[in-house]
Amino acid sequence: MKIALTELTTKDLATLVQRIISTSQSGKYPVITNDPLLRVLETSYTEYDLVYAKQIYSGKGKNVAEADSERDLAYSNLKAFLNGYRKLPSAANYQSAEDLYQVFRNYGLDLDRLSYSSQTAQMKKLIADLELPKNIEKIAALSLGTALMEMKMKHDAFESLFAEQAGANADLRLMKSASGIRKELEKNLKSYLNYVTALKDIAGWEVFYADLNELVKAAKNSTLTRLSTPSEKS
Numbered sequence: 001m002k003i004a005l006t007e008l009t010t011k012d013l014a015t016l017v018q019r020i021i022s023t024s025q026s027g028k029y030p031v032i033t034n035d036p037l038l039r040v041l042e043t044s045y046t047e048y049d050l051v052y053a054k055q056i057y058s059g060k061g062k063n064v065a066e067a068d069s070e071r072d073l074a075y076s077n078l079k080a081f082l083n084g085y086r087k088l089p090s091a092a093n094y095q096s097a098e099d100l101y102q103v104f105r106n107y108g109l110d111l112d113r114l115s116y117s118s119q120t121a122q123m124k125k126l127i128a129d130l131e132l133p134k135n136i137e138k139i140a141a142l143s144l145g146t147a148l149m150e151m152k153m154k155h156d157a158f159e160s161l162f163a164e165q166a167g168a169n170a171d172l173r174l175m176k177s178a179s180g181i182r183k184e185l186e187k188n189l190k191s192y193l194n195y196v197t198a199l200k201d202i203a204g205w206e207v208f209y210a211d212l213n214e215l216v217k218a219a220k221n222s223t224l225t226r227l228s229t230p231s232e233k234s
Contacts, residue, residue, distance in 0.1 A: 072112035096138035
C-alpha cells in the first residue's frame with residue numbers, strides 16, 4: 001500500500017483516513033478490534049478534522065472595521081457640530097460649545113485616525129470627561145444628549161466586537177497549526193498502513209489488507225486524475 005500522502009489534497013486525505021477508520025471499525029475484521037494503532041489514528045484524525053477547514057483568523061475583522069467606522073462618524077459629527085457652533089458668538093450657549101470643544105481638544109482632535117487601541121484609550125477618557133456634571137449641563141443646554149449617547153453606544157459596540165475578535169483569534173492561535181496536525185496524521189496513517197501490510201500474509205489479515213489497499217488505490221487515482229491535463233483526460 002504505497003501512496004504519496006503529501007500529494008493528497010486536504011479533503012482527499014481526510015476522506016481516505018475517514019474511510020480507513022470506518023472500514024477498520026466495521027466489525028468485519030476481528031484482527032483489528034481494539035488495536036492501539038487504530039486508536040492513535042482515530043485521535044489524530046479527530047484533531048485534523050477540527051482544524052483542516054478552519055479559518056486562519058476569526059472572520060470578525062470586517063465587523064470590527066465597520067463598528068470602528070460608525071464610532072468614528074459619531075465622534076466626528078459631534079466634534080464638527082461643536083466646532084461650528086462655537087464660532088457663532090451670537091448663538092445661545094456658544095460658550096458651552098467652546099468649552100466642550102476644548103474637552104475634545106484635550107484628548108486630541110484626530111482620534112478617528114489613531115489605531116484601534118489608541119483611539120479606544122483616548123475615547124474612554126473623553127467620554128468620561130464629557131459625562132462630568134459640569135459638562136453634562138452644557139451638553140443639555142445644546143441639546144446634544146442624544147449625540148453623546150450615540151457616540152458612547154458606538155464606542156461600546158466597537159469595544160465589545162474588538163474583545164470578541166481578540167478572544168477568537170487567541171483561541172485559534174492556541175490550536176495546533178493545520179500543517180502540523182496534517183504531518184502528524186500522515187505519520188500515523190503511514191504507520192497504520194505499514195503495520196497492516198506487514199501482517200497481510202497472516203491468517204485473518206489478508207482480506208482486511210486487500211480492502212484497505214482498494215481504498216488507498218482509489219485515493220491514489222483521485223490524485224492522478226487531478227494532476228492529469230485536459231488532453232490526458234480526453
